[in-house]
Amino acid sequence: KRHKFWETQPVGQYKDVGDASLSEGPIEPPTPLSEVKQEPYNLPNAYEWTTCDMESAETCDEVYVLLKNNYVEDDENMFRFNYSKEFLSWALRVPGYYRSWHIGVRAKASKKLVAFISGVPARIRVNTEIVKMAEINFLCVHKKLRSKRLAPVMIKEVTRRVHLENIWQAAYTAGVVLPTPITTCQYWHRSLNPKKLIDVGFSRLGARMTMSRTIKLYKLPDSPVTPGFRKMELRDVPAVTRLLRNYLSQFVVAPDLDENDVEHWLLPNENVVDSFLVESPGSHEITDFCSFYTLPSSILGNQNYSILKAAYSYYNVSTKTSLTQLMNDVLIVAKQKDFDVFNALDVMHNENFLKELKFGPGDGQLHYYLYNYRIRNALKPSGLGLVLL
Numbered sequence: 001k002r003h004k005f006w007e008t009q010p011v012g013q014y015k016d017v018g019d020a021s022l023s024e025g026p027i028e029p030p031t032p033l034s035e036v037k038q039e040p041y042n043l044p045n046a047y048e049w050t051t052c053d054m055e056s057a058e059t060c061d062e063v064y065v066l067l068k069n070n071y072v073e074d075d076e077n078m079f080r081f082n083y084s085k086e087f088l089s090w091a092l093r094v095p096g097y098y099r100s101w102h103i104g105v106r107a108k109a110s111k112k113l114v115a116f117i118s119g120v121p122a123r124i125r126v127n128t129e130i131v132k133m134a135e136i137n138f139l140c141v142h143k144k145l146r147s148k149r150l151a152p153v154m155i156k157e158v159t160r161r162v163h164l165e166n167i168w169q170a171a172y173t174a175g176v177v178l179p180t181p182i183t184t185c186q187y188w189h190r191s192l193n194p195k196k197l198i199d200v201g202f203s204r205l206g207a208r209m210t211m212s213r214t215i216k217l218y219k220l221p222d223s224p225v226t227p228g229f230r231k232m233e234l235r236d237v238p239a240v241t242r243l244l245r246n247y248l249s250q251f252v253v254a255p256d257l258d259e260n261d262v263e264h265w266l267l268p269n270e271n272v273v274d275s276f277l278v279e280s281p282g283s284h285e286i287t288d289f290c291s292f293y294t295l296p297s298s299i300l301g302n303q304n305y306s307i308l309k310a311a312y313s314y315y316n317v318s319t320k321t322s323l324t325q326l327m328n329d330v331l332i333v334a335k336q337k338d339f340d341v342f343n344a345l346d347v348m349h350n351e352n353f354l355k356e357l358k359f360g361p362g363d364g365q366l367h368y369y370l371y372n373y374r375i376r377n378a379l380k381p382s383g384l385g386l387v388l389l
């Protein structure tokens with residue numbers, strides 16, 4: 001497929017795949033800051049750039065409404081991601097963030113926000129190299145402005161602003177294939193409220209299955225079974241950081257998280273992220289960790305329901321409790337919190353529990369990309385230790 005824009009960018013090109021002569025690392029060297037384009041790229045005349053100050057409740061609400069009405073839908077256009085305002089604030093106001101990387105496009109006449117793209121700084125380890133990167137997310141163009149070729153200019157503008165902060169690599173995901181994925185993940189769903197999922201068309205009643213048989217199939221205990229399983233607290237940050245850093249070191253690509261990052265990304269934050277750990281009752285040693293983030297979806301066109309309450313597997317570490325038992329406890333807690341479905345990608349060691357815990361395969365794939373960084377050997381999803389929101 002022709003990728004007019006992506007063929008001009010420093011990303012792995014299809015023709016490079018398998019070329020062992022190409023070394024791992026940056027594709028292009030950094031540009032001297034004086035040579036980085038100082039002024040913003042040109043937009044079509046009727047539109048203007050705006051920096052979205054996510055600390056302003058009003059601007060945060062504008063971004064929320066734009067995404068709620070125009071962001072990613074599933075392949076059958078039955079659901080649309082409905083990131084909450086508090087989630088967007090958490091996802092964008094990260095330790096060391098740059099306000100200039102929260103980029104909007106307004107219609108000059110109406111001043112309405114019609115497009116958005118964001119970047120947040122992250123330290124990502126690729127094999128033994130720790131690389132400062134921008135995590136790019138929430139690229140959204142209003143439905144009425146599609147195919148005006150706004151996305152390429154928004155990607156170039158966020159790239160320019162990232163370069164101005166002397167950062168030359170980025171990480172991003174997409175449901176579509178672009179040049180060239182570092183890995184392609186399958187997503188899986190575990191029903192928690194099968195009756196609602198079938199009613200809204202997310203799931204279908206299995207062949208030779210009745211509704212009551214299906215409800216029984218997905219039934220879970222009322223509370224977690226692992227002794228010492230509890231909610232993470234602020235005092236746990238040092239121990240969880242040690243546990244997580246050690247666990248993530250086995251993957252080819254993973255975030256390089258310090259205590260400050262762990263406090264931001266993994267401390268429980270109501271309706272945004274939930275995290276739990278296992279503290280051995282005797283030794284008080286923290287042996288296991290699990291977490292999920294809250295990302296509801298709008299249900300498009302159903303009489304009885306308007307929101308699908310979905311939990312997304314985040315970072316999980318098992319050193320004493322089996323990963324399967326740990327994740328079953330996470331499912332139990334998600335059900336207690338009235339989630340309808342628990343989603344997971346087949347990254348890290350997730351494939352070891354998916355089938356046993358009655359996850360079903362989703363109907364799509366999520367592709368991971370690095371910008372201006374070549375990885376020599378193709379990565380399996382099990383080699384990926386990075387979960388993007």
Ligand SMILES: COc1cccc(CC(=N)NC(=O)c2cccnc2OC2CCNCC2)c1
Pocket residue numbers: 072073074075079080081173175187188295297308310312343344345362364366388389
């Ligand atoms: C159920 O509502 C949906 C609303 C919009 C799209 C999709 C399908 C889909 N595209 N799902 C995923 O990308 C996905 C499935 C499992 C785990 N993480 C995922 O995506 C995350 C990470 C990438 N950014 C979006 C959220 C589902």
